[in-house]
Amino acid sequence: MIQYKRDRRILSVWIGGVLFLMLLTLSNCAEVPVTHRRGLHLVSNSELNTMSLQEYDNVIKSSKLSTDQGKIEMIRRVGTRIAKAAEAFLEETGQGQKIKDYQWEFNVLEDEKTANAWCMPGGKVAVYTGILPYTHNETGLAVVMGHEVAHALADHGNERMSQGLLTQLGGQALSTALKQKPQQTQALFMAVFGMTTNVGILLPYSRLHEREADRIGLLIMGRAGYDPREAIGFWERMGKTDQARPPELLSTHPAPDSRIAGIREILPEAIQYYDQSKMKGK
Numbered sequence: 001m002i003q004y005k006r007d008r009r010i011l012s013v014w015i016g017g018v019l020f021l022m023l024l025t026l027s028n029c030a031e032v033p034v035t036h037r038r039g040l041h042l043v044s045n046s047e048l049n050t051m052s053l054q055e056y057d058n059v060i061k062s063s064k065l066s067t068d069q070g071k072i073e074m075i076r077r078v079g080t081r082i083a084k085a086a087e088a089f090l091e092e093t094g095q096g097q098k099i100k101d102y103q104w105e106f107n108v109l110e111d112e113k114t115a116n117a118w119c120m121p122g123g124k125v126a127v128y129t130g131i132l133p134y135t136h137n138e139t140g141l142a143v144v145m146g147h148e149v150a151h152a153l154a155d156h157g158n159e160r161m162s163q164g165l166l167t168q169l170g171g172q173a174l175s176t177a178l179k180q181k182p183q184q185t186q187a188l189f190m191a192v193f194g195m196t197t198n199v200g201i202l203l204p205y206s207r208l209h210e211r212e213a214d215r216i217g218l219l220i221m222g223r224a225g226y227d228p229r230e231a232i233g234f235w236e237r238m239g240k241t242d243q244a245r246p247p248e249l250l251s252t253h254p255a256p257d258s259r260i261a262g263i264r265e266i267l268p269e270a271i272q273y274y275d276q277s278k279m280k281g282k
């Protein structure tokens, strides 16, 4: 009898927990453009954008900006086309009101040893010169920038920040965490957005987020007029690097081998967008 009562109590606690999570999920979900998955957002995007602007300012001030006009112009040219295509997807999926949240900026950070790129909430993008030997040309660059912009478009940062606040900072609200544990919160933010730091943790993207960013990223690049088939070559080059010292992008992104098979599946859809963009260009 006692056992039965305890079992019932455990069951009701369990059901209560599930209901609470369902309620939390329903009330805090936002739809991802293109894939229509609903992700858990415990942080408001406006709060995240404010933090993003501050952190972006810090990174830009403490980094060496490239003065190579050729590289700067190339990254801005590719970035602008990618951003335009990304906004078109937001518009099409009924999320046009989000476009105003993006004030796009594209910077080149002079650091030959860092093969990395990121896009913060609000459209602040940085490309490290160390990734250019892998991208080879503008289409290769569109693979990386399309992928990073896709993470931002899908609000993966919000989901990762929400999870981090729950698991690492005791479920605090972002504003409280910033006041009470500024350093940990800042380190979590950097880790969440795949930024290279000397201290702190690296937080790998989940397979779900990676597949989503690969798909949205390839559709964006196709729509922007870049041949999405180039993605295979880029990830192959990334995979051939020194395994003892892998590029930073690979510290937060799963192995290229497992990714390429997935990319092949997405390619037909992305090529359709690419073909349409060529027709429009004529």
Ligand SMILES: [Zn+2]
Pocket: 147, 151, 205, 209, 210, 213, 253
């Ligand atoms: Zn990624």
